[in-house]
Every structure is written in C-alpha cells, then in structure tokens.
Amino acid sequence: MGIIWWIIVGVIAGWITGKIMKGSGYGFWADMLLGIAGAMVGGFIAGHLGIGGGGMIFTIIIAVLGAVILVFLFRLLTGRR
Numbered sequence: 001m002g003i004i005w006w007i008i009v010g011v012i013a014g015w016i017t018g019k020i021m022k023g024s025g026y027g028f029w030a031d032m033l034l035g036i037a038g039a040m041v042g043g044f045i046a047g048h049l050g051i052g053g054g055g056m057i058f059t060i061i062i063a064v065l066g067a068v069i070l071v072f073l074f075r076l077l078t079g080r081r
Contacts, residue, residue, distance in 0.1 A: 006043075009056075010036030013063035020064070021071050034074065035067045042066020 014035020042062040046052060051062070 010039040013067045017067040038067025038070040039063035
C-alpha cells in the first residue's frame, strides 16, 4: 500500500490509541504522529511474525497495537503518565 494509506491508517490509529491509553494524551498532532509511527512499528512486528493481509480493519488493529506499544514505551522513557 502507498504512503498515503499508511498516513491515513496512522491517523486513525493515533486517535484510537489516544482514547485507549489513560491520560490526557499528547495533543492532536503528537497523537497522530505517534499513531503513524505506531502503524509502522505494528507493521514491522506483524511482518516479522508472518502476520499479513486481512484488509483495512486488520491493518488498523495492527497499527493501533503498534501505537499502544510505542506510547507505552514513550511514557516509560519520559515518565509522563
């Protein structure tokens, strides 16, 4: 899929992750950037585990999981809750 698709999925994942993770979030733009990065992390992990395909919903779920992992690690490093 193209870069535009990953940006769209990342924005959706960032918004969902902002709702899932406790706390106030990091603001609209930071949540979206973390979502895009999380989509890449989720795609990377899923690719290495041999998980692929499945359509748009599956892709968004993988991206959200990656974004949740990324936000969790980011909060561990910064100490922000």
